[in-house]
Amino acid sequence: MFRQSVNSDMLSPVSFLTRSVRVYPNKVAVVYGDRRYSYREFQERIHQLANALLAQGIGPGDKVVFICPNTPPLLEAHYAIPMIGAILVCVNTQLSSQEYLHIVNHSDAKAVFVDNEYIAQILPVVGDFAKVKLFVNICENSCSILLRGPEYETFLVGSVKTPPVVETIIDENALISINYTSGTTGKPKGVMYSHRSTYLHTLGEIVESSLKPDSVYLWTLPMFHCNGWSFPWAVTAVGATHVCLRQCLPTDIFKFIEKENVSHLCAAPTTLLRMICSPEAARVRLRRPLEILTAGASPSPTIIQGMEELGANVTHVYCLTELHGPHSVCAWQPSWIELDPEKVSRMKARQGVAYTTSIHMEVVDPLTMQPVPADGHTMGEVVMRGNNVMLGYYKDQEATERAFQDGWFHSGDLGVIHPDGYIQLMDRASDIIARGSDIISSIEIEDIIYQHPDVLEVAVVAIPDPVWGEVPKAFVVPKYGTNPTGEEIIDFCRKNHAEYKSPKTVEFCQLPKTATGKTMKAKLRHQEWFGQDRHVR
Template sequence: MTWRDIDELPKIPANYTALTPLWFLERAATVHPARKSLIHGFIEYTWRQTYDRCRRLASALADRSIGPGSTVAIIAPNTPAMYEAHFGVPMSGAVLNCVNIRLNAPTIAFLLGHSQAAVVMVDQEFFTLAEEALKLMEEKAGPGFKPPLLIVMADEICGSESLHRALAKGAMEYENFLESGNPEYEWKPPADEWQSIALGYTSGTTASPKGVVLHHRGAYLMALSSPIIWGMGEGAVYLWTLPMFHCNGWCFTWSLAALCGTSICLRQVTAKGVYSAIAKYKVTHFCAAPVVLNTIVNAPPEDTILPLPHTVHVMTAGSTPSPSVLFAMNQKGFRVAHTYGLSESYGPSTICAWKPEWDSLPSETQARLKARQGVRCVGLEKVDVIDCHTGKPVPADGKTIGEIVFRGNVVMKGYLKNPKANEETFAGGWFHSGDLAVKHPDSYIEIRGRSKDIIISGGENISSVEVENVLYNHPAVLEASVVARPDEQWQESPCAFVTVKSGYEKEDEKRLGEDIMRFCREKLPAYWVPKSVVFGPLPKTATGKIQKQILRAKAKEMGPVPRRSKL
């Protein structure tokens, strides 16, 4: 046979099967059936039990004609049921939609209607929220509205009142629903790995949220890619500080099964809870947005356990971490890997890959290098920074700003029912992130902000991220976000929104604001210095991202900075 003959041999069951992360669970149950898979308070499951429970869930769904073409929504924090849904739902052939628990009822009603959810699984703590959303859907649909099957998950932490109300409303209790399923259910992998496995919605800050559709192939590749680039090994003990509803937990829901690791579930995330879990369960890894890292490094002594009993590896993404926070985490003994990605790229798709030659550099320099978004992960074929007008790659000079674009197997299928958005976001054969960055001589990329976050003052571009990094070095600043404020003389100027550290709450705001501006003046070009500083808590998403669209609106409401204001 010639090579051409061999290349034309057909794919057969013996040598080809669609890629899907569902096989990871079957393997974990076979290799480590007695190893702990999930721990949530007093609840503990082994991998054998988790596999059986997931098959029960798939079977119970299939018995009710829920399968290919169906959407199953789940509204829940990090609990065993949320984890099980990541396997049980796609095992039935249906698509899983994890809903952000911090959304309001009208937005959830939109998501459930847009995705045509046939089933809504809801944690009892959020039953009232789901109930209100379904009521809004019914009012909009009118007579003939067919509500989705409602399943409520009980939790002793929440008491029984909301559970009893849910059952009285006709909801099925989750454990009873599982009992109706077959633990020996013979699930089948998808016939095509391009088949949809999950649906997740973007934040929808300026319009209706967009539904990001992911496929089995991408989920499989990302579930393996992230542990490889992180150095996360077999048997890892993973603390769920990152919401599973965010990008399916950056695909670590499936990674934990591939590694036969153990998931420690946290219903609510606090610094004390993180430190306690590290000590009690010997946690080796967790993921968190920079805002969570900030909480950890600024936790009061009574909530911490230092020095750490062992090395704890942290992956951070979601927004650009300041070098000062990365430095503080390192000083406390955490080993932080900085990654970057979007819902449309299955979560983190680049990493600031560490180089041994950087070990001898000063700690502050290391933190600055680590704050860069880095290079593509193993599972992504291409990432670049291109000129927004020409579409050509920008020079690797660390100065020229362009848009980050992706291409590869861990890019979404597209937005659900949104051909116009798909055409725009995939223009030129790339996925366009909307994030602006520079490319350094070593090919590492570094974000300068979203396109709408670049402040144009007197015709000159100001990177809000760089101003924020300086603010974080001020001793009084706990959190900071910089947006554009109208300016009578310069059209726009930086406005800093700041949350102060404990001990600075009673400081005179005018004096402290002037001190912060003076601090910035020593480290930044004059026109980059914030002309106004606003104190108070910063609005955040469920994953800890600061909601700049809200801050931009506040800055606009403040009116323009008067022409005679001095820097």
């Protein structure tokens, strides 16, 4: 597949598979329920998928869409598709029909693989897929063939297990995948990753998560989210074991942690919260240390302490789709061991420092692009550059140029840098609350409310106010068995923080979440500002 040279090799994460098969041919590579595939068997299935695609006329440059949970077919796709020079498009499994239509057509997909669980959202628009010439049904929960095309296992069986014969790929900057953003500010944008950037980001994940050959990784993070933060390649690179998980339920998570002796997983804070609140949490017995990477929102001290009481070590990373997922990590400092648990949890909730393979990350004044003082108070925009930054947005040069202005990727996140060099996010620009002339961070208020003993989750947004223009409102999920009042929450904030930053009102409810566990603040804000104009300063 790749052109060879005496003193260099093309950087592609596909090469990690070849090495692990040579070193660990009979070791278990993939576990899914009662199924187990050795590294040799895993490679043979990947070769079958690659050859089957080639036989259907799918090859270099073609886009292949997968709408699939964390099951073996999607894991196999992360190798088979780039192996033939095609481009993998992993799609969120919780979208609407129109969103699927937009992504399939915008990506110019020629093949679509769909798990039958999600077929109801595909059928209304399948006739409008402009360029698709191959459909494959992934039939696990149902044996019925609903799209005009073969069933996945049948598709594989008809192909040889030998490496596919394809043209040599000589450009490591060629596309390996397209990941679509959540589309909270418009239609989803296609974020382009290259073979080279993915290879280097994979190495970064291995370093920062301490993956080793005896590691066992549980798939609690959706693979459709930034290609699972490159862990489909990272776990394979070290010869570790993937444990696939169709549904991310606390019962199943704890079951497989114990059954498969899991050492690593990645999850949004909301998943960790569900684990802490689950009855199984009181019964789980970890047979080995459990390393957890979390992102999507800053984990509250309650979540960090709760997971660590179970015996897990939680590390906070800072992710954006445009950066392959994690770009920074709250790296542990030995001096923190002398701090009390609550202080440690607050230190670990920061976004931290750049990954080993990322390096470049600053907080700058958005007008001058000069770094802000490292005082922990002066806010600026968080910007990045380096190996793991996307190639750009697919078919959207204007948006790409805006994102790359002044030679940096602009995150749109506002943060501070502390004297120790660790970055901490304060807010999205759109989430800042402008109360008269005062600029208030919603995250700052959330951090205070999280300290209330009866609060499980909280989100703070700006709401209109006739006097101040806008003021904070807190949406609170109380802990099970508690019944706090809005007045108690507001009074708690006033006693522990500046009074003008306290929420004016409190509403108790369940928080709307994205498929990756992020609280949808835009939805909360929209319902408060419906029919009114808001100027985001």
